[in-house]
Amino acid sequence: MIRQPASFIAITLIAIVLAGASALAAATSRPANVVPMSELPEAPGGNDRISDTTSWKSEHNGIVSTSSVTCVLFITTTSDGIGPNDFHTAVHLGNYTNLALAVGNVPTSPVSAPAFDEYFRLDNTVVGASYKVDAIPDYATNYNLGLIIYDVGFRPIMTDTNTADNNSASLTLVPGSGGPYYFRLVLITPSCTGRTYTLRATYHRPTPTPTSTTQPWTFPDQYDTPPGNNDTITNAVALGASTTTGLTLY
Secondary structure (H helix, E strand, C coil): CCCCCHHHHHHHHHHHHHHHHHHHHHHHHHCCCCHHHHHHHCCCCCCCCCCCCHHHHHCCCCCCCEEEEEEEECCCCCCCCCCCCCCCCCCECCCCCEEEECCCCCCCCCCEEEECCEEEEEEECCCCEEEEEEECCCCCCCCEEEEECCCCCCCCCEEEEECCCCCCEEEECCCCCCCCEEEEEECCCCCCCCEEEEEEEEEEECCCCCCCCCCCCCCCCCCCCCCCCCCCCCCCCCCCCCCCCCCCCC
């Protein structure tokens, strides 16, 4: 057996400890609500999961997390810890406040800042239910928002990019499968001045299917057929002290 010097063993142990500390720091620095690509479940069929950013860009018409819009910020806007992201790092869909699509420090005069998109992910959807998503600028006109919904294959299935709807965006998804579905928030005009927007998600259960109820009596009843039918004044049955149940009207 070859004996290693004590100094060699000490250096090796230090290297292992430093590597572990770096990995731990990388894991803890990521926002808790961001889902890394390595944790995303495999899509049905195994072909809808994109392994790297380069192939994803080429296979999906160049849709990337950055935007072509440049904002002019009039107030310092800080990161919300979500964007810029993409399909791989989409955060779970929910109710969020203080979201931002452009960030920058504004010490005195306005500054230009590139905008970016933010992606949200909805898993385990209930078929036939409705999921309504609203994106609303917090200061009326500080953003002009658009919303695009994608299916499990990253194909756009619903879009609200109307530039004349009070700068908000709203879509209601009625899923036909369990998902996942992706929600992409974008800026559709350069009219962005910084600050924040709010995302609201509401869920409505599927409408129950009506079911017929079996009646506990027979049809027709004893007074519906001859010779006991009483459908005229002439054939009216005299009222007595007893109670008769199971009568039908039609």
